[in-house]
Amino acid sequence: MSAGNVQVELGERVKAVRRRTLELCAGLTAEDMMVQSCPEASPAKWHLAHTAWFFDSFVLREFLPGYRAFNADFYWLFNSYYESFARFPEKRLRSSFSRPGLEEVVRYREHVDEALGRLLEQGAEPEALRRIELGLNHEEQHQELLLTDILNAFFTNPLRPVYCEGGALYSPLSDARPGVAGMASKGRDFVEFAGGMREMGHRGEGFCFDNELPRHRVWLEPFALAGRLVTCGEFAEFMADGGYRRAELWLSAGWDTVKSRGWRAPLYWTETDGSWSVFTLRGEMPMRWLAAAPVSHVSFYEADAYARWAGHRLATEFEWEAAAEGLKTDGNLLDSGRLMPCAAPDAGECAAQQLLGDCWEWTASAYLGYPGFKALPGTLGEYNGKFMSGQMVLRGGSCVTPAAHIRASYRNFFPPETRWQFSGIRLARQD
Numbered sequence: 001m002s003a004g005n006v007q008v009e010l011g012e013r014v015k016a017v018r019r020r021t022l023e024l025c026a027g028l029t030a031e032d033m034m035v036q037s038c039p040e041a042s043p044a045k046w047h048l049a050h051t052a053w054f055f056d057s058f059v060l061r062e063f064l065p066g067y068r069a070f071n072a073d074f075y076w077l078f079n080s081y082y083e084s085f086a087r088f089p090e091k092r093l094r095s096s097f098s099r100p101g102l103e104e105v106v107r108y109r110e111h112v113d114e115a116l117g118r119l120l121e122q123g124a125e126p127e128a129l130r131r132i133e134l135g136l137n138h139e140e141q142h143q144e145l146l147l148t149d150i151l152n153a154f155f156t157n158p159l160r161p162v163y164c165e166g167g168a169l170y171s172p173l174s175d176a177r178p179g180v181a182g183m184a185s186k187g188r189d190f191v192e193f194a195g196g197m198r199e200m201g202h203r204g205e206g207f208c209f210d211n212e213l214p215r216h217r218v219w220l221e222p223f224a225l226a227g228r229l230v231t232c233g234e235f236a237e238f239m240a241d242g243g244y245r246r247a248e249l250w251l252s253a254g255w256d257t258v259k260s261r262g263w264r265a266p267l268y269w270t271e272t273d274g275s276w277s278v279f280t281l282r283g284e285m286p287m288r289w290l291a292a293a294p295v296s297h298v299s300f301y302e303a304d305a306y307a308r309w310a311g312h313r314l315a316t317e318f319e320w321e322a323a324a325e326g327l328k329t330d331g332n333l334l335d336s337g338r339l340m341p342c343a344a345p346d347a348g349e350c351a352a353q354q355l356l357g358d359c360w361e362w363t364a365s366a367y368l369g370y371p372g373f374k375a376l377p378g379t380l381g382e383y384n385g386k387f388m389s390g391q392m393v394l395r396g397g398s399c400v401t402p403a404a405h406i407r408a409s410y411r412n413f414f415p416p417e418t419r420w421q422f423s424g425i426r427l428a429r430q431d
């Protein structure tokens with residue numbers, strides 16, 4: 001592809017990704033966009049501003065001659081965690097940013113969009129193009145976070161607002177989702193994988209984050225993965241069997257967390273008069289509708305305890321990657337529009353389903369650098385590398401991950417007690 005075509009194609013992606021962020025906010029009020037309902041979350045308005053800030057700070061300021069900042073205070077105000085770039089406000093205060101107002105934030109985005117267009121028209125140098133690509137991937141991450149955060153915001157609102165209508169489509173009585181009812185009775189088949197020396201990490205020319213490199217060899221013993229994710233119905237059996245009350249099922253830190261936080265069900269599950277319901281982006285649903293859908297919003301500790309109760313274990317991130325390599329990204333991702341994990345389609349027995357999409361899958365692997373890992377140079381080295389302590393790797397993307405964003409080598413990471421993500425469970429075993 002010629003240099004000019006690369007810039008044109010990137011320009012089109014910039015427009016599409018930036019537009020989609022706004023589209024995800026179309027059904028939100030200005031007040032919705034101010035809510036920060038848990039320590040992990042940020043207000044939607046902050047996501048809008050911070051994704052513009054990324055291009056403003058790391059692309060336009062450095063690479064567009066004559067660029068004028070929209071507002072010099074925004075460089076520190078919308079900085080998330082880049083210590084070597086500027087100071088930044090405490091994360092928990094983001095819901096206090098009533099100023100700048102939403103209109104001004106939208107104008108900030110327009111200012112950045114217009115400048116990005118100008119830079120690409122003039123012909124940007126290779127490093128600027130790499131940063132724009134990184135900025136797009138950053139914005140896709142925040143699209144997912146925006147939805148994750150709105151789900152939490154609406155769950156904590158006593159009115160339980162619905163982000164997207166159409167939940168009835170997902171009931172087992174509907175034809176719109178074949179397989180929703182069918183999977184409930186189906187057994188949990190395992191798919192076997194040969195062991196041996198495998199190469200892991202990103203390969204090829206497309207974009208990847210620094211934490212997906214270098215590609216390196218890993219030895220795998222033969223293993224088997226469950227053909228689908230653990231369902232809500234199966235998780236309910238764990239609960240009914242005293243899963244949350246039996247210390248022997250839990251890691252020590254997990255058991256401490258269960259006790260201190262009073263956990264007795266996944267996040268967003270509510271019990272009323274003995275029956276459970278689950279809050280989703282499509283509103284509150286009776287648990288029986290979702291019996292065959294994957295359980296979501298569980299922590300690593302819950303995933304690990306469930307696996308122990310079931311007599312199995314979680315996969316390592318390398319087992320998972322070996323199983324997912326080469327798969328198409330046509331699963332239940334943001335692009336499907338479903339906005340919630342759905343039952344696995346009734347397909348053949350020989351392939352593992354739901355690897356890409358539905359729920360992020362907790363793995364048994366701690367988030368560490370691969371052998372020879374090098375963070376990006378300069379401030380952007382703070383993007384991933386400095387979090388390589390005390391977190392677990394999740395793989396595969398979720399129903400709110402943009403399809404263009406996920407791949408087999410993609411490594412997400414969160415502390416083990418995290419539940420506000422669309423995070424679920426896949427079992428593994430050694431024969």
Ligand SMILES: [Fe+2]
Binds near residue numbers: 050080
């Ligand atoms: Fe960010």
